[in-house]
Amino acid sequence: MRALPSVRVRGLVLGVACAALVGAVQAAPAGAAEPAPAPPSPLRLSAPGTDLALTPPMGFNNWNSTHCRAEFDEAMIKGVADLFVTKGLKDAGYEYVNLDDCWALPKRDAAGKLVPDPVRFPNGIKAVADYVHSKGLKFGIYTSAGTKTCDKLGFPGGLNHEYSDARQFADWGVDYLKYDNCYNTGVDAKKRYTTMHDALKATGRPIVFSICEWGESRPWEWAAGVGHLWRTTGDINDSWGSTLSIMKRNLPLHAYAGPGNWNDPDMLEVGNGGMTDTEYRTQFSMWSVMAAPLLIGTDLRKADAATFEILSNREVIAVDQDALGRQGAVISSEAGRWVVVKELSDGSRAVALFNESDRPQRIETSALAAGLPQARNYRVRDLWAHSDSSSAGTIAATVPAHGTVLLRISPERRGEFYPPAVELGPIGDWFARTDQPAQVSATLTNHGREKARAVSVQLSGPQGWDIRPTTPTRTGKLSTGITFTTGWKVKAPAGTRPGDYDLVLSAAYGSQEGKVKSEYPVRVSVVVPPQAGLSYVSDMPWVSSSNGWGPVERDLSVGGREARDGKPLTIGGQTYKKGLGANAPSVVHLYLGGKCSTLRASVGLDDETGTKGTVTYEVWADDRKIAATGVVDNSMPAQPVTADVTGAHSVRLVVTDAGDGTAYDHADWVDAKLTC
Ligand code: GLA
Numbered sequence: 091m092r093a094l095p096s097v098r099v100r101g102l103v104l105g106v107a108c109a110a111l112v113g114a115v116q117a118a119p120a121g122a123a124e125p126a127p128a129p130p131s132p133l134r135l136s137a138p139g140t141d142l143a144l145t146p147p148m149g150f151n152n153w154n155s156t157h158c159r160a161e162f163d164e165a166m167i168k169g170v171a172d173l174f175v176t177k178g179l180k181d182a183g184y185e186y187v188n189l190d191d192c193w194a195l196p197k198r199d200a201a202g203k204l205v206p207d208p209v210r211f212p213n214g215i216k217a218v219a220d221y222v223h224s225k226g227l228k229f230g231i232y233t234s235a236g237t238k239t240c241d242k243l244g245f246p247g248g249l250n251h252e253y254s255d256a257r258q259f260a261d262w263g264v265d266y267l268k269y270d271n272c273y274n275t276g277v278d279a280k281k282r283y284t285t286m287h288d289a290l291k292a293t294g295r296p297i298v299f300s301i302c303e304w305g306e307s308r309p310w311e312w313a314a315g316v317g318h319l320w321r322t323t324g325d326i327n328d329s330w331g332s333t334l335s336i337m338k339r340n341l342p343l344h345a346y347a348g349p350g351n352w353n354d355p356d357m358l359e360v361g362n363g364g365m366t367d368t369e370y371r372t373q374f375s376m377w378s379v380m381a382a383p384l385l386i387g388t389d390l391r392k393a394d395a396a397t398f399e400i401l402s403n404r405e406v407i408a409v410d411q412d413a414l415g416r417q418g419a420v421i422s423s424e425a426g427r428w429v430v431v432k433e434l435s436d437g438s439r440a441v442a443l444f445n446e447s448d449r450p451q452r453i454e455t456s457a458l459a460a461g462l463p464q465a466r467n468y469r470v471r472d473l474w475a476h477s478d479s480s481s482a483g484t485i486a487a488t489v490p491a492h493g494t495v496l497l498r499i500s501p502e503r504r505g506e507f508y509p510p511a512v513e514l515g516p517i518g519d520w521f522a523r524t525d526q527p528a529q530v531s532a533t534l535t536n537h538g539r540e541k542a543r544a545v546s547v548q549l550s551g552p553q554g555w556d557i558r559p560t561t562p563t564r565t566g567k568l569s570t571g572i573t574f575t576t577g578w579k580v581k582a583p584a585g586t587r588p589g590d591y592d593l594v595l596s597a598a599y600g601s602q603e604g605k606v607k608s609e610y611p612v613r614v615s616v617v618v619p620p621q622a623g624l625s626y627v628s629d630m631p632w633v634s635s636s637n638g639w640g641p642v643e644r645d646l647s648v649g650g651r652e653a654r655d656g657k658p659l660t661i662g663g664q665t666y667k668k669g670l671g672a673n674a675p676s677v678v679h680l681y682l683g684g685k686c687s688t689l690r691a692s693v694g695l696d697d698e699t700g701t702k703g704t705v706t707y708e709v710w711a712d713d714r715k716i717a718a719t720g721v722v723d724n725s726m727p728a729q730p731v732t733a734d735v736t737g738a739h740s741v742r743l744v745v746t747d748a749g750d751g752t753a754y755d756h757a758d759w760v761d762a763k764l765t766c
Contacts, residue, residue, distance in 0.1 A: 142298050143318035144349040145411040147266065147383045149186030149230070150174070154328065154357050154387030158192035158241050163210040164218055166389065171222045173390045180227060182402050183411055184386065186266045186298070187222045188230030189215075194245045203258055204233075204246060219263040230266030231259055235282040235303070236273035247273055249282060252289035260293035269317075271303040279307040280316070287316045300354065300383075305339070310346035310353060319352040319383055324753075326356035328364030330492060331638025331675050331752045333373050334446065339751070340380055341430065347381050347417035354383050361388030361397035368493045371474065372444060374400050375494040378410035379418035379432045379442045405473040406496060409440040418442065421460065427453040427489075431460045438462075438500035440473075445489035448636055448677045448742075449519055450612075454486035457499055465501035467539055470511050472497055479511035482539040482570050488515020488610070509601040510538020512568075512608070514547070516595065517575075518713065519740055520614045521633075521681060522555075524586050527579035529560065530614070532595050534576070536568040542599040542606075543567045547576045551593045551614075554583035568599070582616045588631055590615055617681035620766045626668045627691070627762040633679040633740065638752040642678055643671035647696040648756045659758045661694035662727040669760035671696065674705045674747040676757065681740050682766065689735050691743075691762035692728040693719060695755070700724065703754035706746045707731060711738035721748045728760060735764070 150170050156162040171187050174180045193215065195205040206215045219229040233255060238244035248255045248269065259267060269286055271279070283301050290297045301309055301317035309320035322343055323336045340355035347353050358377065360370040377384060386401055409432060418432030418440065426446035431439050439460040443453040457468045468481045473496040480502060487495040502508075513535045520530045532549070536542045546564045551557050560577040568574055582591070595610040615633045628644040635642040639651060646656030648671040659666040669691070670678060693707045701724050709717040709731065717733040735741050745757040 142296055142350065143352065145413065145415065146352050146381050147186055147298055147300075147319065147385070148184045148407075148411070149188055149228070149266075149384075150184065150386045150390070151188040151190050151230070151268070151357050152389075153190035154326070154359055155362060155389040158243065160210075161389070162190075162192060164213065166391070167218050168221050169391045170389075171225045171227055174227055175225050177390070177398055178402060179386075180225070182404055183407055184384070186228045186230045186385070188232070188266055188268065188385065189218075190232045190268065191239045191241045191270070192243070192245065193231070196243060196245055198246050202251065202254060204255060216262045223263060228265035229263060230268065230298070231262075231264045232268045232270065234270035234272050235279070235286060236271065237275060238273040240270050240272035244273070248286060249274065249277065252285045253292065256286065256289035256293050260290075260295040260297070264295075264297060266298040266300065268300040268302050271306070279303050279309070280312050283309075283313065283316050302354075310343050314346070314351040318350055319354040321354045321356060323355060324751075326359060328359040328362040329638065330365055330369050330636065331673065333359065333365065333369065334675060335638075335747060335751045337376050337380075340382070341420050344380070344417040344419045347415065349413075349415040352381060352383060353417060355380065357383075357385040357387040358401075359387055360400050361386075361393045366492070367396055367400070368490055370397075370400055372492060372494040374403070374406060375442055375474075375496040376430070376444060378406050379430050379440055379496070381410060381412075381415060381417040381432070384410055403473070405471070405476065405498070409434070409473065409496070409498070422455060425451075427451055429453060429455045429459075433461060434498070436500070438498050441485055441497045441499055443485070443487050443489050443495040443497070445491060445493055448491045448634065448679065450488050450490050450516055452486060452488050452515065453495075454484060456484040457481070458483065460485065460499060462499060463501060467502040469500050469502045469506055469508060470497055471499075478508045480508040480538045480540070481511045482537065484537060486513055486535075486537060488513060490613075507603055509603040509606045510536055510540045510542050512536050512538070512542055512597065512599060512606070514595060514597045514608055514610045516610070516612045520580075520593070520612055521617050521739065522580045522582045522591070522614050523617060523619070524582045524584050525619075527556065527558075527581040529577060530580050531575060531577040532612075533573050534568070534597050535573040536570060538601075539570055540601055541567045541569050542601060545574060545597065545599040547574070547595065547597045549578050549580075549593055549595055551580070552591060555593075556581040556583075557593075580614065586616050588616050588618055590634070615681070617683070619683045620681070620685055620764065622685070622766055625764050625766065627678070627680065627743070627759070627764060628668055628670055630680060630764070633681050635676070635678045637673050637676045638747070638755065639673035642676060645669060647671040647698050647758060648673045649698070657698055659760050660697040661692070661758055661760060663697065664728070666758070666760035669758055669762055670743070672745050672757045672759065674745045674752045674755035674757055676745040678743040679740060680743070680764070682735060682738050682764070684737050684739060686735050686738070686764050686766035688765045689731075689733045689741060689762070691731050691759045693722065693731050693757070693759055694726055694728040695722060695724045696758045697724075699754040699756045703756065704748040704750055705755045705757045706748050707757070707759070708744040708746065709733040710742040710744060711735050712740060722757075
């Protein structure tokens with residue numbers, strides 16, 4: 091008799107019910123693509139050092155946390171090396187401690203040698219490399235395949251100095267070189283990176299060679315055998331929009347990855363503060379499923395316990411570091427519900443159920459669609475909850491907004507017994523008011539072959555909340571594939587301020603393996619009904635908003651990353667007093683409570699981005715898309731959008747990046763008004 095653990099991961103309790111399998115073995119659900127094509131034979135050995143980077147490099151690089159600020163110095167690098175050891179990161183697989191730009195002086199010495207900045211590195215670079223080595227770790231450095239490096243101060247680059255710079259690096263004990271792309275004077279990338287490859291090889295020292303030309307010349311097509319990894323995109327920043335857009339560009343390149351040759355979607359932002367922990371777990375999960383290098387990009391000396399917990403998840407790291415070296419492939423993606431599958435060396439599959447949208451969604455696939463052989467039962471290992479359950483075939487979970495459920499699935503072996511996988515989750519958006527009760531509901535589905543018995547579902551809230559069931563909350567038994575739906579009326583106490591609150595859904599059921607309990611935190615938005623008449627959206631309260639760059643602005647363009655730093659909204663030379671300044675990907679969520687009839691706005695890219703940027707606009711009422719534009723670019727005048735929102739509980743104003751990344755996507759909704 092065994093009870094399944096429910097593990098608290100940074101405020102989110104993930105029990106077995108969080109991820110589960112539905113029904114009998116069945117074909118891929120509607121909308122699912124064919125199983126991932128097998129990549130070409132991955133074992134392409136690349137010099138220098140033919141046995142290097144046989145799994146994606148793991149380590150640290152200072153750039154995402156410090157850029158060129160003064161805190162990037164010897165003390166930081168040594169401090170990180172110390173923490174690799176004391177916090178168990180070295181044991182978890184992190185190996186390289188790497189310097190980025192700004193470690194050198196702007197001028198070479200009389201002999202043409204690079205000179206370390208004496209303020210940052212008073213003892214030189216070799217002393218730092220020696221220190222890192224003394225901890226049993228490896229050391230990396232940075233320069234550019236151009237005349238200068240990329241920072242605006244422009245430190246000396248390696249172009250035409252390849253052999254002497256490589257020699258100097260090898261003499262210092264460098265084990266890893268990141269080679270950037272600035273000031274390249276137009277010389278062909280393949281030629282520039284091949285010359286440095288040859289120079290590194292000539293040193294005789296095994297040095298991992300990281301090509302950083304931002305995917306401009308499609309390095310995945312030529313760089314196997316030149317470098318061990320190649321950046322596939324421009325720079326990441328610590329925002330959801332950037333992470334999402336980079337992920338989407340890196341995913342289709344799965345067939346080019348393999349031992350010694352990795353697609354590099356840039357370094358981790360986990361811990362830097364610009365995203366939620368759910369979003370950081372998504373970056374860590376998706377980077378691992380994509381067999382991406384795992385280079386920690388936060389100053390570990392300041393990191394909190396939750397950051398260490400994410401970065402130290404060995405079950406997720408094992409997916410990234412799997413010896414087969416496959417990059418996961420997308421097997422379905424529809425309405426922000428992504429299923430990405432990575433084949434692992436033991437025959438199992440890592441399955442990432444990733445929810446791009448801003449509300450909880452059920453994401454469903456099957457063991458067969460994930461490429462597993464037919465079996466009576468499958469073991470479902472949840473790599474964040476660290477729990478096991480048993481499924482009859484189909485894999486499904488209700489995934490929180492921007493979240494990822496990462497599972498490892500294998501046919502159950504003789505003697506393996508796990509409780510039935512039971513999926514618990516809310517249906518749709520949950521709202522609550524202080525003036526009247528609101529209806530909410532949840533489902534519990536048994537996806538195991540064994541019946542779940544004595545099933546009960548409960549909802550609890552903070553002190554003072556009035557929560558009353560509107561349906562039975564217990565059922566005797568639940569067979570395979572059967573869903574038990576429960577509902578409650580929920581009322582927030584008088585005086586509760588509008589905003590998000592956490593309620594906890596919990597379920598308990600019996601099985602031959604014992605009693606299983608699971609919990610699912612559900613975000614409830616306390617809302618106020620809209621005023622009757624005509625209101626500007628920029629004057630209304632919003633349930634939530636998310637934006638690819640800075641916050642969504644009211645009556646201003648998006649401007650920079652700070653709040654209220656935009657300009658007057660301007661489309662095609664005309665300025666507008668009222669409206670929203672957004673940047674793809676963006677969602678503004680409004681509560682209507684069924685009281686409104688029409689939404690009207692004009693949309694277009696703001697003049698502040700010049701001629702670049704492409705987006706699309708969408709209006710969603712509850713779960714239905716009720717209006718959409720085609721691709722909008724900067725040459726277009728403002729265009730009208732009208733949507734009938736009669737009866738809708740809520741609407742979402744959505745801007746997408748039209749599939750080409752989020753840069754320059756300053757998208758305005760001008761004169762946006764609701765009639766209620
Ligand atoms: C480029 C690279 C970044 C970083 C900076 C340093 O932008 O892509 O990763 O190395 O240069 O200036």
